Every structure is written in C-alpha cells, then in structure tokens.
Amino acid sequence: MKTLIVYSSLTGNTRKVAQAISEAIGGSEMAPVGQSPDPAEYPLVLAGFWVDKGQADAKSKDFLSRLRDKMVGFFFTLGAYPDSPHADDVERVTAELLRAGGNDVLGSFRCQGKVDPELLERMKRMLPPDHPHAQMTEERKARLDEAARHPSDEDLMRARAFADDIYRKALSAPARPGKAARQ
Numbered sequence: 001m002k003t004l005i006v007y008s009s010l011t012g013n014t015r016k017v018a019q020a021i022s023e024a025i026g027g028s029e030m031a032p033v034g035q036s037p038d039p040a041e042y043p044l045v046l047a048g049f050w051v052d053k054g055q056a057d058a059k060s061k062d063f064l065s066r067l068r069d070k071m072v073g074f075f076f077t078l079g080a081y082p083d084s085p086h087a088d089d090v091e092r093v094t095a096e097l098l099r100a101g102g103n104d105v106l107g108s109f110r111c112q113g114k115v116d117p118e119l120l121e122r123m124k125r126m127l128p129p130d131h132p133h134a135q136m137t138e139e140r141k142a143r144l145d146e147a148a149r150h151p152s153d154e155d156l157m158r159a160r161a162f163a164d165d166i167y168r169k170a171l172s173a174p175a176r177p178g179k180a181a182r183q
C-alpha cells in the first residue's frame with residue numbers, strides 16, 4: 001500500500017522517530033511537512049509533529065487539517081511525560097481534527113523529546129520570574145532531564161512496532177464506499 005510519512009521537526013527528535021517508522025514500512029515515502037508529495041496519491045498517511053504550546057506545531061496542524069478521507073496514523077514528541085494529561089490532550093485534539101476531515105485514525109504514538117536548551121534559556125530571560133516556565137523546580141528539572149534521554153532506542157523500537165501495527169490495520173481495513181481505492 002502506498003504510504004506517505006510526513007513529519008515536522010525543529011531540533012531532530014521527531015525526524016528520528018519518522019526515520020524509524022519509514023524503516024519499518026518498506027517502500028514508504030518520507031518527507032518534511034511543506035515538501036511532501038500530494039497526499040491524495042496515498043491511501044495511508046503517517047504524520048509526525050512536535051508539540052508546540054499544547055498542540056501540533058503550526059505547519060503540521062495546517063497539513064493535518066487539509067487531509068481528507070485517508071487512513072491516518074500520527075505520532076508526536078513532546079517535553080512533557082508521555083503518560084501525562086497534557087500528552088493525552090494533544091492526542092485527543094489531533095484525532096478530533098483528523099476525524100473532522102473524514103479520516104480514519106488508525107492509531108497514534110508519542111514519546112518524549114529533549115527540549116532545546118536555548119528555548120529554556122530564552123524562557124528564563126523573557127518570562128516574569130513567577131511564571132512556572134521561568135522557574136526550575138525539582139519536578140520540572142526531573143522532567144527535562146528525562147526528556148533529554150529521548151527519543152531513546154526503546155522509543156524508536158516502539159515506534160517501529162507502531163508503524164507495523166498501523167500498516168497491518170490499513171491492509172485489513174474494509175474499503176469505504178465512495179472513497180478512493182486503496183492500492
């Protein structure tokens with residue numbers, strides 16, 4: 001099945017995950033968002049993004065909002081813990097956006113990704129001192145230290161398993177009447 005992997009990545013975390021996913025799906029095509037071929041040609045699209053202020057980064061959000069009637073899997077990296085309500089919200093909002101375009105959401109994958117130290121410095125400089133992102137609490141330090149270890153080899157292994165699972169689901173999904181044929 002023709003499969004397109006489109007990703008957005010500022011500092012390389014999401015690109016690493018996209019790469020692992022593309023290795024798992026032989027014959028897939030991978031491109032950065034904004035430079036991808038027309039998704040209309042692909043029955044299965046896997047879209048990856050980094051989380052920016054609690055949602056998909058702007059370029060990815062634009063891409064996701066244009067997808068129509070596809071089988072879609074999505075993946076994201078974020079600074080927060082993957083089992084946090086914050087990560088759950090990102091997943092829910094993204095799935096809703098995709099479903100609004102008539103897409104079948106076959107699944108999603110998430111993992112932490114190291115946060116750019118420059119961003120952390122900038123926040124410290126620019127935000128008022130009482131802002132939570134200007135302060136380094138024990139909890140925040142532990143979270144950022146953990147994020148700095150991701151995506152790990154284990155994350156990439158799980159990303160490959162996710163890709164296998166999505167691909168299998170796509171192959172066995174019943175054709176939807178009125179939608180483009182799945183090849």
Ligand SMILES: Cc1cc2nc3c(=O)[nH]c(=O)nc-3n(C[C@H](O)[C@H](O)[C@H](O)COP(=O)(O)O)c2cc1C
Nearest residue numbers: 009010011012013014050051053054077079080113
């Ligand atoms: C401007 C900016 C905003 C961010 N906002 C969030 C956020 O709201 N929630 C979060 O968990 N992580 C946030 N992060 C962390 C990134 O999502 C995380 O480091 C991600 O792995 C970066 O992926 P990339 O290396 O593919 O660009 C933010 C990072 C940047 C640079």
